[in-house]
Amino acid sequence: MAEETKAAGAAESSAPSEGQSQGHRPGPRGPRPGGPGGPGGREGGRKYFRRKKVCKFCVEKIENINYKDVRLLAQFVAESGKIVPRRLTGVCTPHQRRLSTAIKQARNIALLPFAGRAM
């Protein structure tokens, strides 16, 4: 066994020059150690790991989505004034529905901008 491993080691030791010359190998291999448990990075290579998004309103049990609560609504409005889609924020469908109505009402009464940061 020991001989075999040695032999394998020898074989590998001769290989590195080749492996390094290829150069691309370390790429996919790099993130793997940190991959499964580590923080979900963008360059997760093949094996993408994404943190599960949860609905803020379900988690914090906020039922009252009101057009007057500008601070809350502003979290779900992009810099451009657009409503951030569910797929980015993770808000569940019923809450997104209420949220979008509230945002539209707030826009109507000039609490939130229709487009762009104000002025």
Next chain:
Amino acid sequence: MNRTYEVMFIVRPDMAEEDLEKLISTLETAVTSSNGTVKNVEKMGKRRLAYVIGRFHDGMYILLTVEGGGGLIHELERRLRVSEPVIKFLTVRIDEEQKRLDKIKQIRDARKKVSAPAAAPEGGEPAATATV
């Protein structure tokens, strides 16, 4: 036909305080004369507008909570439309939403009561360890 509405409106920022009071009182009398009740009047103060309305960059926000029928709202909105210092208004019906919220709260409270006896001993332990 008793419904609850919130009427939020914005008046121009340079309006004098007494004029504002007068405007609000006329609106209140309009509400009471068409069999409605004013539940609450809240002056939310001067705020910066998110976008320019007319030529104004900020405005005074006032929130009226009224109870009554749809005709009342019609009259109220007409008055707001013709009154010159009001630059924007929004009416939202809130009774159904409130009913929904109350229902959810009731359900949550009921659930809490059920789980309270079980949760109480658990709640006691961490407190005890915290004191130690």
